[in-house]
Structures are given as structure tokens and as C-alpha cells.
Amino acid sequence: MWVALFALGGTVSVAGDTPRLTGSQIVAGVPGLDRLGVRIDVRDGEAVPSSGLTFTKVLDVVDAASRAIAEGAAAAIVLQGTDTLEETAFLADVVWPHEEPLVLTGAMRNASLAGADGPANVLAAVRVAIAPEARGLGALVVFNDQVHAARWVRKTNSTSTAAFVSPNTGPLGHVVEDRVRVLAAPPLREVLPYRRPDTERLAATRVAVYTAVLDEDGSVVDDVARNCQGLVVAGFGVGHVAGALAPRLGEVAARMPVVLTSRTGSGSVARATYRSPGSESDLLGRGLIDAGLLDPWKARVLLRLLLAGGADRDEIASAFGRWG
Incomplete structure (x- = not known):
């Protein structure tokens, strides 16, 4: 089993005054990831703060993730900054046609800080990506061991590691130890007819x-x-x-x-x-x-x-x- 991981920069790639971490370096720094029995195919994109992302860049990643699914990937994961994560996740969700999940995550504290949350979020994202329970749920935001539907998630705090919540519904589920537990079934997903504009x-x-x-x-x-x-x-x-x-x-x-x-x-x-x-x-x-x-x-x-x-x-x- 393998998943495609797209690294776009953001706090999860920051390590103090050192150059930005690549996707492979981020993955290598996640304790326990090697015990999940899944191959991570890392694909680095342009590393930018999420405020520098555009619709075109996000749709490019969605297209690349779709190609990875066609090649046999069990899921796709996107690492990015958190400032626009609720918007990029929703943009991806409305055009994501696959049963395989598209999981987005990042970090609120960079790797040089005490209590950096990037490694835990990446580990949880991979667990969710390969979980049978996540199939058919579209784009998901995984943060702080919670699983949120892209349609409802919001960033509600500027600094907290628990910044992401779904005010109207609560999270769809949680990551508990090595289990992904989806506790709330979302409404039937509908995908827009994907007529990608030039x-x-x-x-x-x-x-x-x-x-x-x-x-x-x-x-x-x-x-x-x-x-x-x-x-x-x-x-x-x-x-x-x-x-x-x-x-x-x-x-x-x-x-x-x-x-x-x-x-x-x-x-x-x-x-x-x-x-x-x-x-x-x-x-x-x-x-x-x-x-x-x-x-x-x-x-x-x-x-x-x-x-x-x-x-x-x-x-x-x-x-x-x-x-x-």
C-alpha cells in the first residue's frame, strides 16, 4: 500500500533558522510512521506560506493527486500552511471525485518549538488516509487527532494547536491510539461537474x-x-x-x-x-x-x-x- 504526499510548505516545514524542510525530511521526522506498513511517495511542490497559494496551484495539486489515485495510491495527503487550509480543503472537496480520501494537515507550532505538533498531525493524517472508515468522505482536515469534513471545518484560533473545529457539526471522528474512529456520518457528498477553467x-x-x-x-x-x-x-x-x-x-x-x-x-x-x-x-x-x-x-x-x-x-x- 502507498499514499502520495504533497508538501507545499507552511509551518509544518519550518525548523527555526534552518532552510525549510522538504517533504521527505518532514516524513523522516515522524516517530512511528515506519510501523504503519505504508509507503509514502513524497512529492514536493513550491514551498510557500499558505497565504501565497492560489486556486490554480490548489487545483494543480488536486489534479496531481487524482493522477496518483489512478496510478494505484490508496489516498493522497497534502501538507500546507494553516492560514488558508479551510479554504483550500473546501476547494479540493467540491471537485474531488474519488472514494479514496484526500487528507490535508499542517502544523501550528514549527519544529524548533517545544510541543511541535507537525509530526503528530502527519502521523494522524497517514492513519486516516489508509483507514477504510475514511473512504467516501472526500477531502478531510486532520488536526489534533480530530477528523474534520472540509465542508464544515474552520480555523478559529491564531495560535492554538486545537485551532481547527467544525462549529456546526463537530468533528467526524478521532484518531485514538492506532484506530481511526468515524463517529458521525456526513451528508451525502456531491461533487461538482469538474469543468476546470483555464x-x-x-x-x-x-x-x-x-x-x-x-x-x-x-x-x-x-x-x-x-x-x-x-x-x-x-x-x-x-x-x-x-x-x-x-x-x-x-x-x-x-x-x-x-x-x-x-x-x-x-x-x-x-x-x-x-x-x-x-x-x-x-x-x-x-x-x-x-x-x-x-x-x-x-x-x-x-x-x-x-x-x-x-x-x-x-x-x-x-x-x-x-x-x-
């Missing part, structure tokens, strides 16, 4: 995020939406904005897809609980698209991928109805 079209597709804040007159919305093909609104609570802002968003929604999310970090956008100007029912009535449980960052990932792939507004609304 690099130029992807680069030309811009989706902005507007976050509702106290005492904002809404004039900034026009600036945010300018030169964009889509907009995600991170609204108050269940999807609210100031009443004066609602007509502006309706005007934008007449020109491009505008997706309504909640800025709270968990919970769903409502549909018909409130009816005042700027409420969720008012905004949806003006043509905004309900993102359901998807947070603003994942909604942006999905919207940009759909737009770059040529989806029209009805296809976009349908996709958010299924994924949110």
Missing part, C-alpha cells in the same frame, strides 16, 4: 466579500463590487444588513450573483424569520442567493469556481442549495 479565466474571475458592520452606510458596496463578477455578503446574524443597504445590494444582484452568508462563524442563513428592510427575507426577495450553512470564505470559493467554470445564475443558486 488559468486566464480563473484569474479574471473576481469574487469579493463584503462584511456587514455597525453604522455602515453601504457606499463601500459599490467599490467592493466594482470589477467583480460575484459578491458574497457576510451579514449580521441570520443574514441581515442595515435597511439602507438593501436596495444597493438588490441593484448589485441584478448585475451579478450575490450570495448571502452569516458573519457569525456558525449557524445558517434564515429564509423567512424576519421581514424588515435589510432582513434575510428582504434580501432574498431582492435576488440574493441563500448560502445556507456555508461561511463567507467557503461561499466565495464555491462562487468563484462556479463562475470561472461558466455557470449561470440558476446553476449557481442550485449549487448553493445543495452545498449550503
Whole structure:
């Protein structure tokens, strides 16, 4: 049995003032990995902080991982920085068609620090990757001996080794000693028809995020939406904005897809609980698209991928109805 491991840099590859660790060096520093009976085929990519990753780079890794599965790999693992991990994992998940899992992990503490978590996370990721229980679950984020669905995971702390949580669902499972225990079955996975856009079209597709804040007159919305093909609104609570802002968003929604999310970090956008100007029912009535449980960052990932792939507004609304 073998798995393909793609090393993209990030804290897991940092070792104090020394040069960045390669994927092979990271793997060699994981105690107990050699006892799992699995061959790790390490493939080093460009080592960058995860803030330097792009949709194109992530999709390149997904394509390479798919080729590894076709070559007989039991799974694929991605090591990267944690800053954008929740977004890259979701991007991979919506296009990953295989039963074999795609497992993403990294580290919050680099290898030169006491309590470095990289080796433990890599070991747990390999355990999950080869576990029969992980098949069919799509892209997974493994951190702190927890298994999270890419669709729901979020980074909620800037420094803690327990930074990754799934606020709406909790983790799918845990790694306990040498066992992978999946305790919660996720909803039936759906993969988008994978029409990968070319690099130029992807680069030309811009989706902005507007976050509702106290005492904002809404004039900034026009600036945010300018030169964009889509907009995600991170609204108050269940999807609210100031009443004066609602007509502006309706005007934008007449020109491009505008997706309504909640800025709270968990919970769903409502549909018909409130009816005042700027409420969720008012905004949806003006043509905004309900993102359901998807947070603003994942909604942006999905919207940009759909737009770059040529989806029209009805296809976009349908996709958010299924994924949110």
C-alpha cells in the first residue's frame, strides 16, 4: 500500500533558522510512521506560506493527486500552511471525485518549538488516509487527532494547536491510539461537474466579500463590487444588513450573483424569520442567493469556481442549495 504526499510548505516545514524542510525530511521526522506498513511517495511542490497559494496551484495539486489515485495510491495527503487550509480543503472537496480520501494537515507550532505538533498531525493524517472508515468522505482536515469534513471545518484560533473545529457539526471522528474512529456520518457528498477553467479565466474571475458592520452606510458596496463578477455578503446574524443597504445590494444582484452568508462563524442563513428592510427575507426577495450553512470564505470559493467554470445564475443558486 502507498499514499502520495504533497508538501507545499507552511509551518509544518519550518525548523527555526534552518532552510525549510522538504517533504521527505518532514516524513523522516515522524516517530512511528515506519510501523504503519505504508509507503509514502513524497512529492514536493513550491514551498510557500499558505497565504501565497492560489486556486490554480490548489487545483494543480488536486489534479496531481487524482493522477496518483489512478496510478494505484490508496489516498493522497497534502501538507500546507494553516492560514488558508479551510479554504483550500473546501476547494479540493467540491471537485474531488474519488472514494479514496484526500487528507490535508499542517502544523501550528514549527519544529524548533517545544510541543511541535507537525509530526503528530502527519502521523494522524497517514492513519486516516489508509483507514477504510475514511473512504467516501472526500477531502478531510486532520488536526489534533480530530477528523474534520472540509465542508464544515474552520480555523478559529491564531495560535492554538486545537485551532481547527467544525462549529456546526463537530468533528467526524478521532484518531485514538492506532484506530481511526468515524463517529458521525456526513451528508451525502456531491461533487461538482469538474469543468476546470483555464488559468486566464480563473484569474479574471473576481469574487469579493463584503462584511456587514455597525453604522455602515453601504457606499463601500459599490467599490467592493466594482470589477467583480460575484459578491458574497457576510451579514449580521441570520443574514441581515442595515435597511439602507438593501436596495444597493438588490441593484448589485441584478448585475451579478450575490450570495448571502452569516458573519457569525456558525449557524445558517434564515429564509423567512424576519421581514424588515435589510432582513434575510428582504434580501432574498431582492435576488440574493441563500448560502445556507456555508461561511463567507467557503461561499466565495464555491462562487468563484462556479463562475470561472461558466455557470449561470440558476446553476449557481442550485449549487448553493445543495452545498449550503
